[in-house]
Amino acid sequence: xxxxxxxxxxxxxxxxxxxxxxxxxxxxxxxxxxxxxxxxxxxxxxxxxxxxxxxxxxxxxxxxxxxxxxxxxxxxxxxxxxxxxxxxxxxxxxxxxxxxxxxxxxxxxxxxxxxxxxxxxxxxxxxxxxxxxxxxxxxxxxxxxxxxxxxxxxxxxxxxxxxxxxxxxxxxxxxxxxxxxxxxxxxxxxxxxxxxxxxxxxxxxxxxxxxxxxxxxxxxxxxxxxxxxxxxxxxxxxxxxxxxxxxxxxxxxxxxxxxxxxxxxxxxxxxxxxxxxxxxxxxxxxxxxxxxxxxxxxxxxxxxxxxxxxxxxxxxxxxxxxxxxxxxxxxxxxxxxxxxxxxx
Amino acid sequence: xxxxxxxxxxxxxxxxxxxxxxxxxxxxxxxxxxxxxxxxxxxxxxxxxxxxxxxxxxxxxxxxxxxxxxxxxxxxxxxxxxxxxxxxxxxxxxxxxxxxxxxxxxxxxxxxxxxxxxxxxxxxxxxxxxxxxxxxxxxxxxxxxxxxxxxxxxxxxxxxxxxxxxxxxxxxxxxxxxxxxxxxxxxxxxxxxxxxxxxxxxxxxxxxxxxxxxxxxxxxxxxxxxxxxxxxxxxxxxxxxxx
Numbered sequence: 084x085x086x087x088x089x090x091x092x093x094x095x096x097x098x099x100x101x102x103x104x105x106x107x108x109x110x111x112x113x114x115x116x117x118x119x120x121x122x123x124x125x126x127x128x129x130x131x132x133x134x135x136x137x138x139x140x141x142x143x144x145x146x147x148x149x150x151x152x153x154x155x156x157x158x159x160x161x162x163x164x165x166x167x168x169x170x171x172x173x174x175x176x177x178x179x180x181x182x183x184x185x186x187x188x189x190x191x192x193x194x195x196x197x198x199x200x201x202x203x204x205x206x207x208x209x210x211x212x213x214x215x216x217x218x219x220x221x222x223x224x225x226x227x228x229x230x231x232x233x234x235x236x237x238x239x240x241x242x243x244x245x246x247x248x249x250x251x252x253x254x255x256x257x258x259x260x261x262x263x264x265x266x267x268x269x270x271x272x273x274x275x276x277x278x279x280x281x282x283x284x285x286x287x288x289x290x291x292x293x294x295x296x297x298x299x300x301x302x303x304x305x306x307x308x309x310x311x312x313x314x315x316x317x318x319x320x321x322x323x324x325x326x327x328x329x330x331x332x333x334x335x336x337x338x339x340x341x342x343x344x345x346x347x348x349x350x351x352x353x354x355x356x357x358x359x360x361x362x363x364x365x366x367x368x369x370x371x372x373x374x375x376x377x378x379x380x381x382x383x384x385x386x387x388x389x390x391x392x393x394x395x396x397x398x399x400x401x402x403x404x405x406x407x408x409x410x411x412x413x414x415x416x417x418x419x420x421x422x423x424x425x426x427x
Numbered sequence: 428x429x430x431x432x433x434x435x436x437x438x439x440x441x442x443x444x445x446x447x448x449x450x451x452x453x454x455x456x457x458x459x460x461x462x463x464x465x466x467x468x469x470x471x472x473x474x475x476x477x478x479x480x481x482x483x484x485x486x487x488x489x490x491x492x493x494x495x496x497x498x499x500x501x502x503x504x505x506x507x508x509x510x511x512x513x514x515x516x517x518x519x520x521x522x523x524x525x526x527x528x529x530x531x532x533x534x535x536x537x538x539x540x541x542x543x544x545x546x547x548x549x550x551x552x553x554x555x556x557x558x559x560x561x562x563x564x565x566x567x568x569x570x571x572x573x574x575x576x577x578x579x580x581x582x583x584x585x586x587x588x589x590x591x592x593x594x595x596x597x598x599x600x601x602x603x604x605x606x607x608x609x610x611x612x613x614x615x616x617x618x619x620x621x622x623x624x625x626x627x628x629x630x631x632x633x634x635x636x637x638x639x640x641x642x643x644x645x646x647x648x649x650x651x652x653x654x655x656x657x658x659x660x661x662x663x664x665x666x667x668x669x670x
Contacts, residue, residue, distance in 0.1 A: 109630040271434035319476040319483025321436035343561035351437030379438035
């Protein structure tokens, strides 16, 4: 059913989920939310499955008029959300009434927010995902960003409301700022750089360029010295790969990256920090720091635990109640098994 | 062939690298590992992307240890054997050359001191290897074009090139899967759909296929195009899956 009318599409608002898996061999990038943590958190707050489709808002959010009651949640960047005349905080869910308008005053912290609607945004699944890939007009709403006159739908034909409004403990909400410390693992082509080139890359401050988008983050700063030119015979593009072009400038490959590329890659941003980089706005600064696989895994586990907490410790949630019920049931089952085995 | 190099590509992917050149034998090694790794269905592996010279292996970093995955890939590589040449597909790509379908055919002919008929004969007289897909959905990187028809790109790219256009850029030939801007010299067009997100698999071609361009008349072009369109309509109505 239709839950909202789009009065203004905003700068670049697209439907995204966790992206396409297994399609890079066809030349189709994964797409999906640039900040996966924000997508997962918005869905958790809205009582959705992790892979439900959300709206990804970029800097200037859309203007949406709700045509039915709905439970919505925002996570990620603070783009100055308002519901009618009231500020609508980030990292929280709320139930809106038909006739209310959600609008955005302008970016305050970060670049991308995810807006989840309880029930999930309903658009056709294309190649296993609802994510929009605008360059090939795939997925989402006809493969394009939202525009005035569009309608947002959720599955089913009755309004879906979540009983309790969930909110993340403000102490748990990330603050993005304008200086980003981004962790990388050197390679796959780190041997194509001089030691001085690698040292430049890891010790300099780079500035996010105006063209930073879903395909890649182009950065400007001290020239990274190449040992033997920037060109290689094309190989696969990993998420977060840091290409260096002939002029010695880095480009970080993001969700809508070309599936293969012919520039050398000095390093690759670790999984946890790709979403943090996606919150950088043009003019922000980035410093790269090399870490080991073990450090990357530790960071990922901490991050996963944080996401888990969002799913379970948000205030008074149906999801947490269900989780608690499942935990109690599991404990009861384990106790029953232990009791029976104790007698043998 | 010596064992490939396995390189870290962050904490969620490995690159299995066989070399750094465009070479059918090297590409065959990549594809042999791709097939073998697919058959092995390694738990935690999310995607395998074959390219000219390497295989990108993406994995779930929460469940998969890259050191163990590296060992497993080396094992699979050592046992992969060689690809069965008989198993590779030959895909015939009907192509209307010249005229409205290939407005740059006269230029390509002039540039190389050939007649238009000779360009068509040379272009359609060779089988091309699909080294990999990439650049855009369904776009095949083809190898094997005769240097006798090599032609530089247009100085000013076109804003919209119809899907199916067959072009030449320097030593390469290719097919535009979807309408897009581009600077290739257009010599013909195929009515086949190289990419269709509603089809399984969505790409007409895959790495390792051989492609042969088959010259057709404009009448045949439109006949095939009608057939392709009604097939797609049938698919959209939901009864084309088995056809």
